[in-house]
Amino acid sequence: MSHNETSGLHLDEYRRYGRQMILDNFGLPGQLKLQQASVVVVGAGGLGCPALQYLAAAGVGRLGIVDHDKVEISNLARQILHSEETVGMYKSISAGQSIRKLNSRIKIDVIIEALHSSNAVSLLQSYDIILDCTDNAPTRYLLSDTAVRLGKPLVSGAAQKYEGQLCVYNFGVDGPCYRCLFPKPPAIENTGTCEETGILGPVTGIIGNMQALETIKIIVGLHDQKASMFLFSAISVPAYRAVKLRSRRKTCSACGEEDAKIGTIEETDYVAFCGGQRPNWEERGLIDDKPGFRAKVKSLKDDIDANGNVCVIDVRSPTEFGICNLPGSRNVPLYQLTANPALYLPEEKTSRIYVVCRLGNDSQIAADALRSVESDIMIQDVVGGLRAWSEQVDSKFPIY
Ligand SMILES: Nc1ncnc2c1ncn2[C@@H]1O[C@H](COP(=O)(O)OP(=O)(O)OP(=O)(O)O)[C@@H](O)[C@H]1O
Ligand SMILES: [Zn+2]
Numbered sequence: 001m002s003h004n005e006t007s008g009l010h011l012d013e014y015r016r017y018g019r020q021m022i023l024d025n026f027g028l029p030g031q032l033k034l035q036q037a038s039v040v041v042v043g044a045g046g047l048g049c050p051a052l053q054y055l056a057a058a059g060v061g062r063l064g065i066v067d068h069d070k071v072e073i074s075n076l077a078r079q080i081l082h083s084e085e086t087v088g089m090y091k092s093i094s095a096g097q098s099i100r101k102l103n104s105r106i107k108i109d110v111i112i113e114a115l116h117s118s119n120a121v122s123l124l125q126s127y128d129i130i131l132d133c134t135d136n137a138p139t140r141y142l143l144s145d146t147a148v149r150l151g152k153p154l155v156s157g158a159a160q161k162y163e164g165q166l167c168v169y170n171f172g173v174d175g176p177c178y179r180c181l182f183p184k185p186p187a188i189e190n191t192g193t194c195e196e197t198g199i200l201g202p203v204t205g206i207i208g209n210m211q212a213l214e215t216i217k218i219i220v221g222l223h224d225q226k227a228s229m230f231l232f233s234a235i236s237v238p239a240y241r242a243v244k245l246r247s248r249r250k251t252c253s254a255c256g257e258e259d260a261k262i263g264t265i266e267e268t269d270y271v272a273f274c275g276g277q278r279p280n281w282e283e284r285g286l287i288d289d290k291p292g293f294r295a296k297v298k299s300l301k302d303d304i305d306a307n308g309n310v311c312v313i314d315v316r317s318p319t320e321f322g323i324c325n326l327p328g329s330r331n332v333p334l335y336q337l338t339a340n341p342a343l344y345l346p347e348e349k350t351s352r353i354y355v356v357c358r359l360g361n362d363s364q365i366a367a368d369a370l371r372s373v374e375s376d377i378m379i380q381d382v383v384g385g386l387r388a389w390s391e392q393v394d395s396k397f398p399i400y
Pocket of ligand 1: 042043044045046047066067068069074075079091113114115116133134135136139193194195196286
């Protein structure tokens with residue numbers, strides 16, 4: 001294939017990209033800007049897949065894909081670069097393969113790593129634009145702080161249930177960062193994952209596509225550089241809303257004036273900032289260090305096998321407890337337990353209490369509450385809950 005020396009595009013690429021190149025204010029210069037641009041997409045899930053797909057198709061010259069997770073069958077309803085054949089494969093590899101088939105000219109960096117405060121700057125610094133396609137609060141703050149530190153725009157997407165949001169942070173003369181808008185992390189109860197709250201695939205498709213669109217606009221120079229937040233709700237009329245945003249906050253601890261500043265990214269504990277650990281963050285490799293307060297399902301099983309009767313408190317609702325439960329476990333719904341934890345300490349002598357729920361989040365709250373009234377007994381929540389029990393210990397235990 002011949003290369004057009006004067007323009008920098010291959011001859012076949014005129015045909016390939018012609019439909020976008022003939023647009024007003026796009027032209028050959030726009031296409032060349034895309035070709036020379038580098039974009040890193042953090043998270044190759046519901047948002048990352050469509051974003052990557054359109055960026056690759058449009059001819060962005062270099063794409064980085066950061067994700068440490070593997071493809072699961074439950075991802076296929078929305079994470080459209082993965083397929084039945086790539087279940088079990090690392091998402092970065094699976095997504096990389098898909099977009100490679102779509103566009104063999106572009107450079108693709110497959111990065112199988114979780115973004116932590118220790119590696120964020122080094123992994124992201126060589127790209128022009130950063131896309132936040134992740135799903136958890138610590139990573140959102142980490143990405144925003146890193147974008148501020150590196151002086152790069154952050155195209156951030158979020159989607160849950162029937163709703164989605166899109167915003168470009170740290171862009172333009174005085175565009176705000178994520179911390180300007182959300183100085184405090186969301187309450188822990190409001191940070192559920194798609195697994196917990198549900199999500200409709202096309203909603204992530206819309207937001208992920210818009211992330212690609214905003215990115216292309218920034219690269220080509222079509223973006224008005226005014227800060228706004230785009231809100232989508234599939235079941236509202238109208239479905240779309242945009243809110244103008246104020247400029248950078250002078251007192252912002254990340255992008256504001258010197259004296260209000262947070263410490264370095266490397267020194268910041270983003271998980272602690274977001275209110276402490278959620279078991280699924282640990283399970284999903286988002287946390288480096290592990291506290292002594294939790295038990296893996298396998299150690300609960302070993303304890304039951306060795307000692308027969310162990311003390312297990314199940315904090316799900318009675319209805320859920322009625323669907324399935326661990327033999328010998330005692331049902332104390334979360335709200336009841338947290339209202340008066342002392343009431344639910346075991347009468348018989350025991351050295352250890354396990355607290356379990358469906359997915360391993362409520363149990364952590366309950367274990368904290370029990371610890372606040374009892375310090376002699378080892379109180380542990382069961383990481384991953386009954387879901388993990390079914391997946392790792394007893395495949396006949398129902399998953400619902
Ligand atoms: N710190 C991080 N570093 C790298 N990738 C991350 C980080 N945090 C989240 N991700 C990735 O972002 C993606 C988010 O996508 P999404 O929520 O659609 O997927 P999921 O977590 O597989 O879904 P589900 O909640 O249904 O299990 C995941 O693939 C996840 O691994
Ligand atoms: Zn800020």
